[in-house]
Amino acid sequence: DGGITQSPKYLFRKEGQNVTLSCEQNLNHDAMYWYRQDPGQGLRLIYYSQIVNDFQKGDIAEGYSVSREKKESFPLTVTSAQKNPTAFYLCASSIDDRTGTQPQHFGDGTRLSIL
Amino acid sequence: KQEVTQIPAALSVPEGENLVLNCSFTDSAIYNLQWFRQDPGKGLTSLLLIQSSQREQTSGRLNASLDKSSGRSTLYIAASQPGDSATYLCAVRLLGSGNTGKLIFGQGTTLQVKP
Numbered sequence: 001d002g003g004i005t006q007s008p009k010y011l012f013r014k015e016g017q018n019v020t021l022s023c024e025q026n027l028n029h030d031a032m033y034w035y036r037q038d039p040g041q042g043l044r045l046i047y048y049s050q051i052v053n054d055f056q057k058g059d060i061a062e063g064y065s066v067s068r069e070k071k072e073s074f075p076l077t078v079t080s081a082q083k084n085p086t087a088f089y090l091c092a093s094s095i096d097d098r099t100g101t102q103p104q105h106f107g108d109g110t111r112l113s114i115l
Numbered sequence: 116k117q118e119v120t121q122i123p124a125a126l127s128v129p130e131g132e133n134l135v136l137n138c139s140f141t142d143s144a145i146y147n148l149q150w151f152r153q154d155p156g157k158g159l160t161s162l163l164l165i166q167s168s169q170r171e172q173t174s175g176r177l178n179a180s181l182d183k184s185s186g187r188s189t190l191y192i193a194a195s196q197p198g199d200s201a202t203y204l205c206a207v208r209l210l211g212s213g214n215t216g217k218l219i220f221g222q223g224t225t226l227q228v229k230p
Contacts, residue, residue, distance in 0.1 A: 042220030100146030106158035
């Protein structure tokens with residue numbers, strides 16, 4: 001089945017540690033996104049990528065880094081500079097849509113907690 | 116700056132009732148508005164997408180309307196069922212973001228349908 005796979009489902013970070021969240025899609029979508037969701041809040045954009053080897057900062061990029069070496073993959077690294085990393089992280093993808101007609105498709109998320 | 120607000124934050128109704136969820140946004144310069152469903156601990160499922168030139172979209176028991184000039188959208192759920200219990204999020208895609216697909220989300224309305 002086509003879709004977006006995020007792993008792991010749960011992740012724990014120690015003080016001073018970098019951790020990487022995986023996002024893989026087999027929908028042949030050009031655009032991919034990372035969002036952060038805090039309890040009782042909507043989603044906020046961390047980074048997005050429209051094409052391989054290119055990505056842009058979203059609204060809350062500080063303390064995060066990404067890479068886009070393959071069309072199918074858009075991993076997110078939560079660095080030690082992110083002082084409040086506990087949240088639910090969602091990856092999404094979409095067709096490179098210039099018409100406003102295509103929805104974003106989401107993975108099932110990774111829940112990150114501090115040890 | 117675009118802000119998206121959803122009222123109420125939570126709603127509890129008996130099974131079979133028709134209900135309306137509200138979403139408002141501050142800037143009418145949007146590509147589209149999307150409604151998503153989120154089950155606990157899961158990712159988002161796209162329900163309906165209304166392009167800026169459209170007034171409404173329907174899918175089964177769901178009907179979403181858009182009044183761009185007043186900055187409002189409603190999601191109407193007919194004959195609610197316990198399986199409709201979830202958090203419903205609306206999001207607008209900004210004009211001027213080109214083909215980035217950047218979405219601005221509301222905080223969500225958590226719906227409980229009691230048998």
